[in-house]
Amino acid sequence: MINGIIAILLVGLFGFFLGKFIKHKSLYPFMHFKYDFRKRRDTFKQCLELLDYTNAKTIIETGTSREGLRGAKSNGAATIVFGKWAKMNGAKLYSVDISEESVNNSQAEVDRQHLHDVVSVFQSDSVAFLVDFDQQVDFLYLDSYDYSDDVEVQKKSQEHHLAEFKAIEDQLHENSLVLIDDCDLPNGGKGKLAIAYMLQNGWRIVTEAYQVLLVRDDFVIDKA
Numbered sequence: 165m166i167n168g169i170i171a172i173l174l175v176g177l178f179g180f181f182l183g184k185f186i187k188h189k190s191l192y193p194f195m196h197f198k199y200d201f202r203k204r205r206d207t208f209k210q211c212l213e214l215l216d217y218t219n220a221k222t223i224i225e226t227g228t229s230r231e232g233l234r235g236a237k238s239n240g241a242a243t244i245v246f247g248k249w250a251k252m253n254g255a256k257l258y259s260v261d262i263s264e265e266s267v268n269n270s271q272a273e274v275d276r277q278h279l280h281d282v283v284s285v286f287q288s289d290s291v292a293f294l295v296d297f298d299q300q301v302d303f304l305y306l307d308s309y310d311y312s313d314d315v316e317v318q319k320k321s322q323e324h325h326l327a328e329f330k331a332i333e334d335q336l337h338e339n340s341l342v343l344i345d346d347c348d349l350p351n352g353g354k355g356k357l358a359i360a361y362m363l364q365n366g367w368r369i370v371t372e373a374y375q376v377l378l379v380r381d382d383f384v385i386d387k388a
């Protein structure tokens with residue numbers, strides 16, 4: 165009897181940890197296995213490969229990693245993921261955020277990860293920052309104005325991400341990559357208006373998931 169109970173408990177425990185292991189989506193070996201990027205793992209991985217392929221040098225992220233690497237599962241920790249790629253590949257990442265607290269937290273993680281020479285974190289409204297940015301951009305990651313259940317907030321977030329794209333579109337080129345976060349959400353997520361605009365203006369979707377990855381119509385993905 166006791167043995168039977170112990171066997172059931174062990175099987176249950178095994179199932180629990182197996183389930184956790186299957187759900188765990190790491191970017192190992194690029195990032196430590198313990199970081200779980202969950203719904204963003206596959207699109208991050210694809211972007212990292214395309215950054216290699218396009219030999220990107222200038223990356224912009226709107227909305228910085230306010231929880232540092234602790235936020236891998238919740239927010240993405242993109243500042244650190246793409247900052248690390250930048251460090252390994254002689255590129256620069258510019259991350260902009262309107263909140264002093266987000267900027268301070270992100271900067272602290274950038275310093276802890278020894279990325280301060282390649283990652284610059286700016287405190288500004290992202291649209292104002294992008295309007296003033298005067299270099300060509302190889303990879304644009306849009307992830308600022310938080311989305312919510314409130315329909316008015318959703319509209320503002322979507323309008324803000326469209327305004328971000330319009331503010332920098334002249335600095336994008338034929339091999340630029342654009343990734344938009346938090347898209348697979350009620351009423352279209354952060355990217356709804358930006359994606360509609362991009363599709364009418366020479367861009368196409370490469371991957372449509374929780375994040376949406378877009379390139380120019382004439383971008384040729386040939387990694388063979």
Ligand SMILES: C[S@@+](CC[C@H](N)C(=O)[O-])C[C@H]1O[C@@H](n2cnc3c(N)ncnc32)[C@H](O)[C@@H]1O
Nearest residue numbers: 227228229239240241242261262263266290308
């Ligand atoms: C989801 S978090 C960004 C997460 C980050 N990209 C990551 O991968 O960890 C969204 C951030 O956008 C910032 N934000 C909201 N409105 C903004 C605006 N108008 N301009 C710039 N940043 C803004 C917030 O302060 C917040 O820190």
